Amino acid sequence: MRLKSFIEVDENSDFPLENIPFGIGDIPGSGPRICTRIGDTVIDLNALSRMGYFDNLGRDEAIFESSTLNAFIAKGRPFTCRVRSIIMESFMVGGAAETEQVILREMALYHFEQVKMLMPLHIGDYTDFYSSIEHATNVGKMLRDPENALLPNWKHIPVGYHGRASSIIASGASVHRPQGQTKPADKTSPVFGPSAQLDFELETAFVIGKETSLGHPVPITSTDEYIFGMLLFNDLSARDIQSWEYVPLGPFLSKNFASVVSPWVVTIEALQPFRVQGPVQEPEVLPYLRIAGKNNYDLNLEVLIQPEGKQEIVVCQSNFKYMYWSMNQQLAHHTVNGCNIRVGDLYASGTISGPEPGSYGSMLELSWKGTQPIELSDGSKRTFIQDNDTVIIRGYCKNENLRIGFGEARVTILPAIS
Ligand code: MN
Numbered sequence: 001m002r003l004k005s006f007i008e009v010d011e012n013s014d015f016p017l018e019n020i021p022f023g024i025g026d027i028p029g030s031g032p033r034i035c036t037r038i039g040d041t042v043i044d045l046n047a048l049s050r051m052g053y054f055d056n057l058g059r060d061e062a063i064f065e066s067s068t069l070n071a072f073i074a075k076g077r078p079f080t081c082r083v084r085s086i087i088m089e090s091f092m093v094g095g096a097a098e099t100e101q102v103i104l105r106e107m108a109l110y111h112f113e114q115v116k117m118l119m120p121l122h123i124g125d126y127t128d129f130y131s132s133i134e135h136a137t138n139v140g141k142m143l144r145d146p147e148n149a150l151l152p153n154w155k156h157i158p159v160g161y162h163g164r165a166s167s168i169i170a171s172g173a174s175v176h177r178p179q180g181q182t183k184p185a186d187k188t189s190p191v192f193g194p195s196a197q198l199d200f201e202l203e204t205a206f207v208i209g210k211e212t213s214l215g216h217p218v219p220i221t222s223t224d225e226y227i228f229g230m231l232l233f234n235d236l237s238a239r240d241i242q243s244w245e246y247v248p249l250g251p252f253l254s255k256n257f258a259s260v261v262s263p264w265v266v267t268i269e270a271l272q273p274f275r276v277q278g279p280v281q282e283p284e285v286l287p288y289l290r291i292a293g294k295n296n297y298d299l300n301l302e303v304l305i306q307p308e309g310k311q312e313i314v315v316c317q318s319n320f321k322y323m324y325w326s327m328n329q330q331l332a333h334h335t336v337n338g339c340n341i342r343v344g345d346l347y348a349s350g351t352i353s354g355p356e357p358g359s360y361g362s363m364l365e366l367s368w369k370g371t372q373p374i375e376l377s378d379g380s381k382r383t384f385i386q387d388n389d390t391v392i393i394r395g396y397c398k399n400e401n402l403r404i405g406f407g408e409a410r411v412t413i414l415p416a417i418s
Contacts (some may be wrong), residue, residue, distance in 0.1 A: 014405020
């Protein structure tokens with residue numbers, strides 16, 4: 001049975017009353033405020049707070065008047081869950097009297113097109129994993145050895161690397177094509193110039209909701225307590241720069257020029273109806289990575305490319321449920337050596353490819369290293385992303401009763417700065 005709001009919510013909306021995600025909206029005349037969204041309506045939580053909606057949670061005037069979610073998330077799960085349930089109760093049919101609804105519409109509600117959504121978090125540290133077995137297998141086949149696509153450590157360790165936090169940007173931004181050093185196969189020495197193999201990586205990311213102190217691992221059975229919510233994540237990658245620079249320490253300038261997040265952090269509570277069992281892990285993992293139960297999420301993901309002035313076209317449909325390593329395992333592994341974590345840290349999944357060619361989560365795989373071009377809506381072909389293309393990632397969970405969505409992470413690629 002779905003909850004019904006007095007705010008209109010389309011059947012296919014990502015934002016029913018059961019979602020109540022959190023983001024930072026640039027409220028007209030006020031500036032950055034913590035917001036949520038129901039249907040097409042953005043709600044200024046600072047305005048709700050001033051109207052007294054959260055008075056029972058203790059006075060903290062400034063908590064919603066913020067340009068990031070960090071301090072709000074750091075108040076802890078009992079607080080953020082209570083805020084969500086107050087919003088659900090208040091915006092249910094019958095939750096507010098007609099006169100109150102008029103005041104709400106005047107003081108706190110905006111059509112989503114009136115509110116520019118901003119970067120939701122201050123990200124202290126960002127890590128990117130490599131946890132899709134289909135992606136790791138495809139890349140291993142293409143770039144190394146088809147017979148031994150997975151390296152010997154892959155099924156024992158959630159492989160990852162520390163990324164760059166400063167260049168993570170909110171959906172809607174434009175990014176100039178990166179320049180860098182590459183070594184074309186037919187040349188004996190490297191050359192410098194704009195990347196010719198700019199790619200997306202279809203990923204999700206989870207946000208840390210509770211800090212640890214240095215030296216204290218998070219046991220795998222406690223990892224859920226530390227995961228506040230999830231975002232969509234596009235880990236833009238320059239494949240030609242990557243293939244020249246990545247040995248022996250992994251990606252560097254091929255990945256750190258920009259990554260794009262969706263603006264709404266969907267809480268882990270909203271995603272609970274969509275928990276599913278992940279793939280069987282064989283061989284069995286070490287005890288510190290063992291966890292029973294449904295630890296993956298049935299989260300539909302798609303990537304679209306829109307050439308300038310043309311229709312967007314779906315180039316990939318995948319699902320988070322395919323992930324070999326769960327977020328719980330990633331977090332247990334990340335902290336097992338005593339590495340501490342902080343509120344707002346971001347942990348990206350790694351490219352999420354599925355088993356079918358249409359579910360591969362990067363152009364590298366979809367065009368099979370540039371050998372099989374994809375045709376777009378305007379008849380043009382792509383092996384990688386071209387200048388003035390817009391790349392859009394969308395994601396939603398759906399069952400018979402409910403759809404909980406993420407909105408989108410969108411970025412336009414501009415020509416390299418010469
Ligand atoms: Mn990645």
